[in-house]
Amino acid sequence: MRVVAALFSLLMLSSIAVAQEAKPLRIGLLTDMNGPYTDNDGQGAIEAAKMAIADFGGKILGRPIELVLGDHQNKTDIGMAVARRWYDNENVDVIMDVNNSAVALAVSWLTKEKNKILLATSAASVDLTNKQCTPNTVQWLSDTYALAHNVAAAETKAGAKSWFIIAADYAYGKSLQEEATRAIVENGGTVKGFVRHPMGTADFSSFILQAQGSGASVLGIANVSADFISTVKQAHEFQLGMKIVGMHVYILDVPAIGQAAMAGLQFVDVFYWDMDEKSRAWSQQRFFPVMKRMPTTNQVNAYQALIHYFRAVQAAGTTDTEAVMKKMKELPLEDQTGSHGYVRADGRVIRDMYLFEIKSPAESKYPWDYYRVIKTLPGETGYVPASESQCPLLAKK
Template sequence: MRSCALAALVALALAGPARAAMSDGVVRIGVLTDMGGPYSDNVGAGAVLAARMAVEDFGGTVAGVPVEVVSADHQNKTDIGSAIARRWYDVDKVDAITEVVSSAVALSVQQISRDKDRIFLATGPGTPDLTGKACSPVGLHWAYDNYALGNVVAGAVVRRGLKKWFFLTADYSFGHALESQAARVVKANGGTVIGSARHPLGSSDFSSFLLQAQASGADVIGLANAGTDMINAQKQAAEFGLTSGRQSLAALLVNLPDIRALGLDSAKGLLLADSFYWDMTDATRAWSKRFMARFDGRAPGSLQAGVYGAVTHYLKAIQAAGTDDAKAVMAKMREIPIDDFYTKNAHLRADGRVVRDMYLFQVKTPAESKYPWDYYTLLETVPGEQAFRPLAEGGCPLVTTQ
């Protein structure tokens, strides 16, 4: 009896320091996403599923404590997203927030996370400001950004001889940044930007904007938008006959579910950039088929797979650090190599940018597609150091003050 009591005391003594290093006895991860708006097919419930799969595959615990996933809809509104983030941190004891597809909401959540000393795993937003002027010591940008999309897509189109551009742009921070980055690449490759039109988020009628683009005489109409905005603009452009003449359409941000919504007849031949495609390798196919089995047969887009990768890397860092303290975990996230089915040989820079390869794809024709979700042909792999903005050019105070 005495030996059993002694053993119990020893076990408590050994477990005490480890458990004390883990706040609240649980690691909570919040998936803050668009559940019913223009980006919901690209993230939404699929992003939540990806986070849960990451936790399950990790064993459901980390450093001796359970891991929980909570989720909420920010409705692409900064005030709603900010209120949820504050409540999660202050009341619900959430340790990290991930996803946040809206750039405007993401910039707000990044600042709140910094103020609260909690980690922000940005996977869905496009604005490069997250690793530029708004960078954070406890924030990382996982999947893509608008700078990389502009480099990969706009550069390829201009090099094919289509040099005069007109942009149709979502009128908020994401769209503005996407247009700016693509315009920079167009000009750097000898092209010109002859005009732009900005539309509200969630537009259903693009006729007036498309007529401006058609009248501009541009070689290329660049769609600096995403989700249902991009889909509706592209469908209406086809109805107007914009792409049947000498003008071409370049969609600067396309996710896999967008192609399904468009259909291969409408999307065939489209050039796009992405950080992941489900059918690239045996490893991507194996994970994606598990996802599809739990998601009504729908293949994951890069932003959904990215949540899995970011959450997994976060949990690995907690395990290695033996604590969920944000700064200690971030240090381990920079130290541990990023190498999984989604990401090969990537690293986390001082500004929070995960530097990964990007890919240039072309959408297949209906005749080329042999099975469900067989949509892309890989044209080019662009090394991360070429795709993303150089560290010295971002203006991140964490870099310039070191």
Template sequence: MRARLIAVGLFALVAAAPALAQVSDGVVKIGVLTDMSGPYADNVGAGAVLAAQMAVEDFGGTVNGAPIQIVSADHQNKTDIGSTIARRWYDTEQVDTITEVVSSGVALSVQQISREKNRIFLATGPGTPDLTGKACSPVGLHWAYDNYAYANVVAGAVVRRGQKDWFFLTADYSFGHALEEQAARVVKSNGGTVKGSTRHPLGSADFSSFLLQAQGSGAKVLGLANAGTDMINATKQASEFGLTQGGMNIAALLVNLPDINALGLDKAQGLLLADSFYWDMNDETRAWSKRFMERFGGRAPGSLQAGVYGAVMHYLKGVKAAGTDEAKAVMSEMRKLPIEDFYTKGAKLREDGRVVRDMYLLQVKKPEESKKPWDFYNVVATVPGDEAFRPLAEGGCPSVAK
């Protein structure tokens, strides 16, 4: 009888705290791998780290009795550096999941490493749709947007307004190539023509030769398949070279809120763009953004920063529901759980890892329309997620094909 009581007692102790025993190393560690110093730093960077910290705080600081920790690093938009950090985090620092990774090239590498190590990758910043296509992963999630959706929303709207002859100025790496490819597809499918394209290195300061090629093409639309400071500098120099005064319109295919702040409303006014979030959209977005701004020097969050909060929060909900931080078990729960917060309404996590959410066609206000700091956009249209994102059957994800 005594032995039986001891056995029952031991079972009760184990049953009382199963979750903590299932958390590797007794800590849930989240790595924010981002651009802290390069062309995308304003769009992600320290703001992305803050958003992750806010998610942990709002979740309560622990999950299933285990503390939650945030670590961060700068991948410098270099695949070798990002890959080295990811492997070190997984192999020696017990990081359970990596998030953000704005560079598409770095993200594709981190997704493959995460798959090899059986760790969840919460991609919020990169644009390449290959993350849910040919490079998809059973433990990979693409949260905020992708180039397919942006091209659908922006290029489609511009062409349907009668601006059909395009020339592309493209960042010369996987993100830019994919963005141009998707936009060109939309232009042509809507009856438009691509007059030509040229590619520039990441972090270019002088766009003069590229803009002269665009000017000489006879195109009516300059499609900017780049982002961050590259997009800002190209837009400013296009104005300085007289492209816009000469009748060429600029379609910036990937714009974040801090980019408009850097450009100024006088130069950005009238610009059509797509995004998955705007801080001043409703009471919920304003309430969260106010908290963010109080801790971030008054700067409003862009979609990529807010997206980190949403992805981290959903991951923690998955860990709680699974009772473990084992990747496949957590991913299974994340697919079941509803995605509902200030940022996301009625979204679903698809089999290929794509979070299918509504996208918004936005237009930059005129300076006289802006009534307060960061009051930059009018919402022109809401595009349902099933219309904005690539259909599951067309993505080429091997696990879905099977």
């Protein structure tokens, strides 16, 4: 009887282990489904995430992978409610995307509280991996320091000494403005004024008139997506007469505004579909057939982040948060898009960035041939230096 009982106990334990192994690994993609950020992220990020899951056969460590979708509607309370429900009631292991800095910062702290993992593939606030860093967050999107500091420094060094800045009036826009201002002043320039606008502003005429009246020679635009498109279009309608510098530009902005109007504009980014053989193959053969357009950095980030997370889970042999985060920071970035770089101790993904310039229509040789590389900005120098970081996870050098 004792032998039978022992065998029965072993069978029960084995059944429980199998049941636990079969428990789905749930990824919560929290994004803007219908608002101003949906074109540059939204459905394209969802499709890219599905591609990453498919590339792992839909399973990891014997567990099926499930993608759960949520819309934060660019409201912190709604985003937090979704994230909390996912963590508390729906067994979500990882949240990704979160393309609104205020929502991302709140979700980052909740993720730490719940000891889960946040893959911030579409949030740009530098605070995520600086003064509000946590051991549970990895930030893929170039942050506001990398975006604004690099382009503002490059343009100021090249002679753009007098600036006026139009910024979005929330965490992301304010951070872009502050980082750009610091770079301008450090490189011998001046900011003659700035103005902030609400998200989703339709009429930028008063802001553009203030820029014209400032006497500045450069208009720095510290907003993104629909707001950026509206600002540039209206600046051209007013025949602004100022050099325009974009601090966060997406490839979809070019056809939305018009390539002729965008020609000559410089900005920084980490990805362009036509950079090399791998980026072209993934963009043309995987992404374009589904979305009928080339991917934005946010959408590529969704693929890259999940591939890196899955590789870390495989290497760790577990989905335990501490073990997986350790592996994510040990393994180099490597995937079908041609990604390269690493995750720094503070959770900041370090990759080379590029100073791009938008070609004129006459210079483009085929569809989506929009960018030329002006300069490579090494990842080691393009982000907040360890010596300046306020993140306690990052050892000062």
